[in-house]
Amino acid sequence: MKINYLFRLLCLMLLPVCSQAQDAPWQSLFNGENLKGWKQLNGEAPYRVEDGMIIGTTVKNTPNSFLCTKDTYSDFILEYDVWVDPAINSGVQIRSNSIKSYRKGRVHGYQVELDPSSRAWSGGIFDEARRGWLYPLSRNQKGSAAFRPGAWNHVRVEAIGNSINTWMNGIQCARLVDDMTSEGFIGLQVHAIGGDAKNNREIKWKNLRIMTEDLEAHRTTASPDVPEISYLKNELTETEVRNGWRLLWDGETSNGWRGAKRDDFPPNGWTMEDGVLTILATDGEESTGPGDIVTEDQFSNFELVLEFQITEGANSGIKYFVDPSLNKGSGSAIGCEFQILDDKNHPDAKKGTNGNRTVGSLYDLMTAESIEYPERKKPFKGIGSWNHARIVSKDGKVEHWLNNEKVIEYDRHSQIFRALVAYSKYKNWENFGQWPEGHILLQDHGDTVHFRSIKIREMR
Template identity: 60%
Template sequence: MKIKLQLLIFALISTITLSAQDGWQDLFNGKDFNNFEQLNGNANYEVRNGEMVGISKLNTPNSFLATKQKYDNFILEFEVLVENGLNSGVQFRSMSIPEYSNGRVHGYQCEIETSSRKWAGGVYDEARQGWLYPLTRNKKGQNAFVPGEWNHYRIEAIGNQIRTWVNDIQCANLVDDTTAEGFIAFQVHGISEESQEGKTVRWKNVKIKTKDLESSRRASDAEVPEISYLTNQLTQDEIRKGWRLLWDGKSNNGWRGAKLNTFPEKGWEMKDGILTVSAADGGESSNGGDIVTLDTFSNFELSIDFKITEGANSGIKYFVDSELNKGEGSAIGLEFQILDDQKHADAKQGKNGNRTVGSLYDLIRAENLSNSRGKNFKGVGKWNNARIVVNNGHVEHWLNQVKVVEFDRFSQIFAALVEKSKYERWKNFGRIPEGLLLLQDHGNEVSFRSIKVREF
């Protein structure tokens, strides 16, 4: 018995020594919260059987148990068990400062949830940019989290690369440089229903590594798409996959006026890496006019960040033939609508909302095709992302990584929609083999950046 006890002690010491030599440290010691401070809400946190336990509380804001220490580059691992119906998350590179929303916690969050949406393991930007990496484009990742059981999480934040795994299945593959350092915090989400009060989220085996990270990085799953928020830059992965910038962030190279042989002399401004169409009278092409690419495109994936002002209207057009409509108004092509749905009258015109933001203008209404929680528009005055994918006849519109429109431009259904729209007089509308890409001047101030494309 004595020998067995000695062997057990030796094994335990060896494990601890090996862990220390490996560079891993306990972030939570399983005994107390001396290295943490609670921020914002006043949900209860307790230590039970070596676990960190967060307990939901009615009518209090999101609560965060935050490390007193800040971390920049790290690998974090933990296990979590959350009761069904309760939302949670782990903040990282996050902050709470008086000058930002009176100390509200903001920054990256790795999602923990039990809903049918299945975005656990995705990356949300708390109180700032909203969803950065929902799992809409990663079906494998959607099934990684198992409700009602302990789930193992891994977060790698190294430089501008942020990757997550749940139960050894990669969920997020994000590139973003908004914040390089901050605290780590364990969230108990605010609740508003009495039936949710007293529910728990539990964490255990919380450990972190901050040195010699390259040797410990996991290979990224090739099936998990990289989503980058770098401004006017391409990642190495994007370059390898054939992406190129359509706007260099400073000049009009590659662009001209839709009805001109040169770039417009007025109405468009390039400053600090942002391309802005100036406000005028709210009319189509009544100031500087639309601008189009010099190149034509057939099968492609296009990504553009846009930011609208209050009440603004604009659009991103594709399969544009600039020889059509030489008169007043905009050039003709399929359009990803850009609009302030709340303040612009166009949102209530057309049919059944087919002129709202993200819609195939005047033809197909944008709606969340991934779940029932709305279109994921981040709001006026904030940067939003438009993604258009065209592969032969198949076309998709994505708004902030959520699919909102899908159609076949060669189908009978599409032809029938065109016949009942303002485009019925344009022969072969939307079906030409290739066309220009266009940014619209609709007389309102709208900004663009990070305009990039790859062709199939």
């Protein structure tokens, strides 16, 4: 009797939830019988309908294939179930496009990743044929465990305004803010393959449905444990403001900055146009032009994020724990440095020790490499592309992140760090890198380098 009462009580409690789910204005994207409403773009991998599923099969000697909806969608909630052969990866395109003027019709846009490899980035967001990884699950290890290999997986995608959130089997994976593309088709990818081992492997999709109305009533509250990654230009999101972020550069003026060796901002050599802060090329030497610039404020425990873009052969850096008073002579102000460099074309990449002067490195001390995924190359997006830098300093522990992958970690109060300093160009600066606080610096090294979206939050 008691069990029956509890069962009825549970049903009454769940009734509003069940009613809301039934009333949700879902539209089916797939009729379960044929590919009406879909078209294939780019590659020639075959797609077929079988037992209420869309099945794509890998085939050699063809580029990435995409089965795309004929309709386009802007704001929506999308759900689907997917199964993938463990030997291959795949994904679902959202807000994607194919236009003749862009790489002869190459499908491009946001992709919700399907990654059965040991990297486990399923549910992350990749910008297909455009900017590469926007939300790798290196920033959300909990999300990496959501995918179930060799089984059906349920995916939910909420693309509303400039936010794109994803869930895999009920676990949030990505929390992206980006405003590059607001509308496009949905596309099912069969990835290009090489060799015989991955030939004739299948990806299966079913229960594809989309909602385009009454989204606010059905959107899911984002998990506070999942970090938000924003690519808005010189703009903070509501979440960032709540979490204590502030713009370190306002996108227009020199407010909050001055020359490292002067009391005001350099009158020339640094430009601010269209939301981009640029150091212009001079002679390629260290601080012989307009000079470095530093923040007026000093920082100790902080998280710093910015985007940088280099020109061919360029050299620059982001320094922290900077004390401008230490070096009044020639050269750059003294502090720990996140190196910015064209590794292929600048000679400094071959100097130092074991590559410790390459992009992302702790300059002249530690070499940047993909720490959590040693089989991957360092995630630099190249000359002329915007790269994402992140520096985290907390109670002496420091991390460098390049395009949201950790490439450096160290304890600036450790004996190991002091030993590295003793064999570096900083050996003559007493207590280098161990000062309690310091300025943030953007370096003039005589080459053209661009910066934007510079923001920081201080931590206790």
